[in-house]
Amino acid sequence: MVDDELELLITVVVGAENERQAREACRELVNRVGGRIVEAGDCSDEEPGCWSVTISQPSSERVSEHVTATLARAVRRFVRELGPEFGTPQVACELPTAWTVLDEPAAVGRLVPGCERLLVEAWVGGNPLTGEFVVEGGEDPDESEQPTTEAPWDFEAPDVTHVLWLSVDVATDSPANAQWQARAVASRLARTAQVVECAESEPGLRRVDINLGPVVCDNAQVLQDVVRPLGREGWDMLWEGEAGAITWIAATAPANGIAALQLAVEPLPRTPTSAP
Structure with a gap:
């Protein structure tokens, strides 16, 4: 309940x-x-x-x-x-x-x-500091919908292969407001988040790029698993080679608030091996 x-x-x-x-x-x-x-x-x-x-x-x-x-x-x-x-x-x-x-x-x-x-x-x-939530509606969510410490992705595994990035487009003129809103989203996806850039992408719209850290990733399903706690519909997936992104865009552009979200993964730089 x-x-x-x-x-x-x-x-x-x-x-x-x-x-x-x-x-x-x-x-x-x-x-x-x-x-x-x-x-x-x-x-x-x-x-x-x-x-x-x-x-x-x-x-x-x-x-x-x-x-x-x-x-x-x-x-x-x-x-x-x-x-x-x-x-x-x-x-x-x-x-x-x-x-x-x-x-x-x-x-x-x-x-x-x-x-x-x-x-x-x-x-x-x-x-919000532990990331444990129940959903609106009076019933516990399905186990697969809960962002718990037993998540389908692992940010701390020793064999991480990719870096996970979050980009949040916020309709606002205030850099501080954009960062706070982006951090609120990031807090529901990962235990750590580092704001890398906050810049105006067009008048009245600011994009916040956040590094969510390393992740084990071998296919596009990982991105779908990561965004599940956000509970939105209409995500578009693009996967090519070892990298991919999943994007959500608001049907109606808000006057103030989140206009778009994108999660992307890219391979970690490979350490060159020494010649024998």
Whole structure:
């Protein structure tokens, strides 16, 4: 049965010299929202001198039959409680999560000293930090549909053959918003993800390329297995030689949100063997 409780995750990107300093900067916000820090990470490879701190807080909202609306309402309610200066934010939704990015330096800086932006997410049906979810509809999904640690692909096997890439096209003018939305998708596919590039592909559309790491891959079925947790229909497959890609494009281009997804695999460079 689907749990009717929602979990809020507030990820703070803050300028800090180390993890202790980053956690200390978030202390007042943690106490204010009644949450707890569940994760902290160094993101200076993307933005020098930056750390991300993730705070977990149960939401007072409860899931109704309109799950998407409930998730969006939970995000907006939390933001309103932060203060009137944040107004009513635009919320994007991609089940099982809805999110918004607060990136006004003056406003977020009053919440957390040195803060650059906040990502506010509402999740339903599981813990986004472990990747364990149940689906909407009141029943557990078929075993083959669940993204568990016993996934049909293995990112850590010693005989990995390919690298898996995720490209996410996001309708937005904000690089930060594009990256957060792309990361939300990546978190449902792999345990690690590295943003390699975020660039405007056309006016109002940004493409985020993410390296999901090595994978054992010998045929196109692996790509279909990887995208299964996203639950979308209409994927187009292209496979040639040892490389391939699977692509989804929204039937109607969104004004804000995910417009297209592509997962691709390419062979790892082969190590040349020495002549005898």
